[in-house]
Amino acid sequence: MVTGWGGKLRDMILSSGIVSLAIVLFVLLAPPEGEIAALYLALLTLLTAFLLPARRALLLRLTFLILMVLSFCLLYHLGRDHFHYAYVWLYSAPDLPLYLKLANLWGGEEGTLLFLALLLAFFAVRMDRQPGWAGPGVMLLLLPFLFGLLIWHPFQETSAAQLATVPYQGMNAHLTKFWMAIHPPLIFLTYLLLLVPSGAAVEALVRGTGPWKVLAISYGRKAWVVMSAGLISGMWWAYEDYFYGQFWHWDPVQTAAFVVWCFLTAYLHGLRSYHPDRAHARSLPFLGLVTAAAAIGSMLVTRNGELVSSHRYLGETSVALLLFISGALLSVAIVALLLSIRRRLARAARPVLISESRLMIHLAIWGFVGLGLMGCYVLGEAYLRALLEVPKDKPPIFFALIANVSPADFVALLKEQHSRWSVDNFTMNQILVPLVIAVALIGGHRFLPVNRRGMKWGITLGAAVVSVGLASYLQPLQHFYDGTGVTSGATRRNFYQLNMLLGAVVYFCGASLLYASPIGLRRGKEKAYITYIAPVGLIHMGVMIGLFAALCAMILDTQRVVKVSFPAAYDRPLTISDRYQIELRRPSAPTAAAGAYSASGTGALKTVTDVKLYLKGEGGATMVRQGQTLYQDDRQAVSGVSGAIRQYCEAADYRFARASRADDGKSHMLNPFIYRGLGYDLQVWLPAIDYLALDAEKTSSAEYNILVKRFPLMIWLWIGLGLSLLAGIYYAWVVPRR
Incomplete structure (x- = not known):
């Protein structure tokens, strides 16, 4: 009888209850030495599982339980603000809401490795009952992650020098959003779902046997749905965020994820007609392995600093590890493909002309493969250009604008970033x-x-x-x-x-x-x-x-700039188009923000503004949207790069927004206020203003920009993707049960 994932998890815990209780007591009573020792124990049990096949099921369960206990320990330290752990000190803060504290499990490199190892250990237990190479394949993939955890584990103690400098570093303010708890784990889960059938794919290539088709259909469909949910949540997050302001801009990490999605979609189209001795006998298992290598490669792009990406938060500690795993998967795929040539395929009776349905399937498979290869080419060319220090011929046009209001070293830095990665x-x-x-x-x-x-x-x-x-x-x-x-x-x-x-x-x-x-x-x-x-x-x-x-x-997309003077612009209607007016309330009093650390010791300043949007008509103005937007924090605008042109470029280009944030923390940020309509969306970008100084000076001569962007049919983007996601959930989870 096949049970769900929840039943599998319950069985794993109950079957080794005494052992797990002993591990919990050992780890909790002797931290951090006990936690580090438990990591070595997890690696030892996995290695022993290779040597003792008869005890493999029990040993794999034990490995999973150890990693689960360690994950709960890290969540406990994050939730309780144990800043004597360097990982907690570096990424968390006491005024964060609990869900964001716990989301820091994948907020840093070391915690992410633990999370990935935990998921792989769970899948290793599930695959142990599968025949052939499916189970050992997942175990082999788990092995380098455990070795990496021993090098970069999240249980290092904070040094006295670090604690003497600041009591905690705080979470990146950019990540203090609800989507931080949803988007990253969905993407990570997708990539591991793609890794699970790797061993079976090798067996299908080399021998033409094994459960690869069943596993690829089950895990591939689930991976497509989970990845779609992850991409949709990330697009929504980016659309509302001050670093992006748009749902897609071909960031290097977005491009790498697009490659994975294309390869996954390609082989899903052919799985129903796959036969180990006939249709797609070599191409689809090989493509499945390439997709798994691309998934690890996508995480590699996130951590590599050669290309400027607004996703790069995890550092570069595991670059070599991920490069090894991705390269090993790709090498195994090529070797398995070469070995498969020795295997004779059955000759099926084929018609002289290919059928229309079969032609459509081939077009779908190789069309998506072609799109994925285009993404690989763009990434590879950019990395090669960065490695050889070959800049692009034509810099962006707005460099001529920002050169008038920005220091020369800042302009040079921005040009360097665009030369590494700039998509037209x-x-x-x-x-x-x-x-x-x-x-x-x-x-x-x-x-x-x-x-x-x-x-x-x-x-x-x-x-x-x-x-x-x-x-x-x-x-x-x-x-x-x-x-x-x-x-x-x-x-x-x-x-x-x-x-x-x-x-x-x-x-x-x-x-x-x-x-x-x-x-x-x-x-x-x-x-x-x-x-x-x-x-x-x-x-x-x-x-x-x-x-x-x-x-x-x-x-x-369209946009217009409205020039206003503050503080005179507060509490009165401002015309931002021929159809809309906006009214800004005077900003609220400074409050302690969740996230970044403030040198004053009182927490980061966070100021929000109440915004009301009115639709102008013949009978007057009707309010159609009311809400708040992040207005200002305690970091001021960088000296020398302020002004109207800077505000415009900051909203138009995410690299300018990132580069203009000085390393010393003296920078500002803003979030767009968004009105969502049936035909189009409006984004209203408010400037970050030192309104306290303006009030003190009693002046209304300071002129700022309000940037208004208009995106047609945005609501239909979410409707279409939502419909596809719901149908995909039914197809991946409900249909197999029926």
Whole structure:
């Protein structure tokens, strides 16, 4: 009888209750020596499991229990503010809410390694009952993580010199968000779900045997859903955050995650037709191993400092370890592929012409592989350029602006960062939009539930003609654009393709909806509809809606700058567009903030502003949104780089925002106030102002910028991705139980 993950966890704990109780007592009564000794014990039990196969189940459970106890110990230290532990001293603070204190389990390098090892140990226990190489494969992957934990463990004591300097360092203020407790663990869990079938994939390549297909379907579907949830939460977080201000900007870590998603999506499309001796016998297991190597590589990009990324918070301690694991996985994949050549595949009777359905599957697999390889090329070229110190030929245009208000060394630093990693969003959009048009038309043709081939091709051709007509005559998307976007100089060249994309997406969504509808279920297809047809149609429709909305938001974004004077601007309506007014309340009194440490010893200053947004009409103004936004902390603007141009660049480019934060902590930050509408979103970026000084001087002559960004169809991005996520959860978890 197969039980769920909760049942497996319960059985593991109950079957070794006495041993686990002894470990808990030993660790708690003798910290930190007991905790460090427990790490060595975990490694010893894992090594013994290799030598004693008959006792492997018990030893793997013991390894998991030790790591679980150590994880609870670290959570206990974080929750109780035990700053005599260097890890707690470095990442936590007493005024953090409890959930953020506990989220610091993955807030630093050492805690993340412990979290990853714990998850891998759990999967090692689950895989132990699988035949063949599946179980040993997970054990081999767990081994380097345990060795790494012995080198970089989170139970080091804080030195007297560190404690004498400050009582605690505090959490990065950028991470003090609810999403910190959700986004990172979802991404980490995804990557480990992709590692689990690695041993079985090697066996499927070399021998053509083993449970790889079953494991890849189960863990691959779950990994796709978990990764989608992780990406959606990260996009929402980035959209609301002062470092980003937009949901996607091809950051190096985002690009690496995109590569993993593409490879995963590619082999999921072919798993239903996979056969160890026929269809995709070599390509899909090899692609599964490459995806696992790319997952570790994505974590490697996060920790490597060669490319500037706003995700880089974990340091570089385990770069060599992750490089070894990723390289080993890739090497094993290549060796297994070479060994598989010796294995003769069964010759299936093939038709002279490939079937339409089979052609669509091949296009989906290799299309996503191609997109992933494009991401690999961009990352590899950037790393090689950084290694050889070869800068890009054309620096960003706004360097000419910031050079007037920024020190020369600051401008040089920013140019260096852009030379390492700078993506032309307009060029990316020019590449993506035609690809998505092709995918929408081909996918719509695939999902259209019409059996007569001539009629089906006629409908697809008609959809293409309608798409061209939309682009040539009606051009419905033009009204979203007013010529003030970040890419306004080149956006007009995308109008034709973007309007054509609208027609192709409508066709794709209509075909997917018909495919997912309960039409024509009279011939014993009820089970197929429930377990495959409906969720697959809704997953694809949701992804396409989200992708279309994302492209519209990135291409048709607009912005305007409103100049205001403070403190005179407080408590009165300010016109920010022809339709909207905004009213800012005088900032609240300074309060102790959760997060960063303040040298004054009173906690970090946090000031919020009440904001009200009004829709102007003939009968007056109607309030449509009310809320607060982070306004200012106790760090002031950097001398020499203040002013209107700096505020504009800070909101437009995340690297400028990061580079302008001085190492001594004397910098400021702001969060956008967001109004979410059915047709578009408004972001209102408020300047960080020393309002106390302005009040003291009794002046209203200080002029600042309020930057207003407009993103069309943003709500449809979340609706589409949410629909795909819900259908994916049903497909990955509910369908197998049925």
